[in-house]
Amino acid sequence: MTTTKDTTASGNGGDVRLTGIGKTYGSFTAVHPLDLTVPQGSFFALLGASGCGKTTTLRMIAGLEEPTSGTVHLGDQDVTALPPYKRPVNTVFQSYALFPHLDIFENVAFGLRRRGIRSVKKQVEEMLELVQLGEQARKKPHQLSGGQQQRVAVARALINHPKVLLLDEPLGALDLKLRRQMQLELKRIQTEVGITFVHVTHDQEEAMTMADTVAVMNAGRVEQLGSPTDLYENPRTTFVANFLGTSNFIEAEVDAKSGDEIVLKAGGGKLVLPRARTNAPTPTGGKVLVGVRPEKISLTHADDAGGIPEGRNRITGRIADSSFIGVSTQFVVDSPVCPDFEVYVQNIDRDTRLVPGAEVVLHWNPAHTFGLDAAQSLLAGTVGSAGAGTVEEEVAR
């Protein structure tokens, strides 16, 4: 493991730089020319629904797919024309693609042997130890569980000390509990070896828990790039706002601007939006989409409305539905400005009056409000009820 650190420390300037890289299949554009820099040593996630071009982008870095345009740089080296077996990059495949005729030891040793390294025993054993599979070295892949196979796939790639490790939906085939466990495991390994990880996933939670930087992709384009908190708190499009978590949107009109704040009219009331939290054009009288996350909102029964502190954004409504899920209760509130307002309330002191049909006031700190350009679909990036499948319809449109 110490050797791993040495190699990465010596490989300075190991950023992955994609410049104008694009891929078309006939008339279909899988990836629109995009620029992307993955800083060395970071855990980078490409997040998007299936068919958004994230896997194609990954495969172009690996050399398994030839880009139609643009270049791929690893550090200072232009690798665009290099075949995969000459690139200092390794991939963890979605289906693991372990060699069924070789045992675990030989699977892990494969890359070392191909590079003509004779004494592989110590390295392979160390690597199997790192992924906690020391005991399984002489088993064949089909004798291992999905989670173990996944770890073999990681070990087989990592042992080569690649400049970049590419992970193509590596946890997709695992059940939820194992997936959570492997997320932490992968994160631990990445911190331990310090190699750049580029992780492709359609699971926004996975991307947010693991990655330092997330690039949200949609229809062959990078929609937004940033840290998980940044993407969550400051989505720039409704797609990002909906794809990462849930957002409530209110269509509002710009009423006045004062200092750092923009005052908006929505329904009968007024809402305050910090100027720093919008990149949409806000001419007075123009339309703006106001967004707020469900967990930022407090819910007060209409009878107690007088107790709400001044200076908070507030709207009124009636509870349409509520579901108790243990740590919190999720309410759907029917409001004149937004028909299905979602509110998550922590179950600290439960107000028994908050049942469907109750008149309520929703209020939140104006700092938690973000503004988006009104000229876009409110439903972009919504994941329907659960799966990401509906996004494809959005993409097709």
Added chain:
Amino acid sequence: MTTVAEAPPRAPAPETEPPRKRGRWTPYLLLVPGLLWLLVFFALPVIYQASTSVQTGSLEEGYEVTWHFATYWDALSEYWPQFVRSVLYAASATVLCLLLGYPLAYLIAFRAGRWRNLIMILVIAPFFTSFLIRTLAWKTILADGGPVVGALDTLHVLDVTAWLGWTVGDRVLATPLAVVCGLTYNFLPFMILPLYTSLERIDPRLHEAANDLYARPSTTFRKVTFPLSMPGVVSGTLLTFIPATGDYVNADLLGSTDTRMVGNVIQSQFLRILDYPTAAALSFILMAAILFMVMFYIRRSGTEDLV
């Protein structure tokens, strides 16, 4: 309460019992036709031949089981050259089939794309014609003074093959080369089909993974594709080698008296010389030899899970 709860399941119980019993016997019932077939057309003839091989007597006086095992020794000592020749020809044909069939099977499995079905049909198409007619066609193809022989002669290939003892003079027909060519041609599909099935089953991602792990295409083939296609190689070579060893049509139509294989000997012993014990003994020696070679081969190639 309990009686009420118990009553309903008891009523349908006798109805569900018989089908379950019948279900248990179904697998055996399904085996019966096949087993009968094997008994009548394989086991009984084998036993009959075994008894024939240890009989003595003559056609006029009739044959009698005298446990005369010397027939085996006599047959082997007289006809061992034909045995050796059979194995040699069949082995050459198998190797040629593998060399010709592997690239084609690889092409169909990985590169053919939408042409895959067409090429498969072309591979199987010869089966629509009789084995005999196809072999006779080779007689025309390899005929003396024909275009093939003419071309080989011009290119001085015949000088080389004649030097190796594969051809005689400026002829191809009636030489070992012609027989091996005929065997190769006739058994090629039996090589290609199992090869194709085992190649086609290889996950193309394994090629990508090998490529990703620093294996150039040639290494990928050596370390991944070929080992994974071993079941196909083993079954293909067996399906070619076994029938080719016992074949007599190719040697008969394309060969000469100098290229007689053990199949030709058995055929003439049975049908022309009418020495049934020797013919039966030869058949048994051939069967034993093939069984022995196949077992050795499977052990060596370490492929327990054929196909």
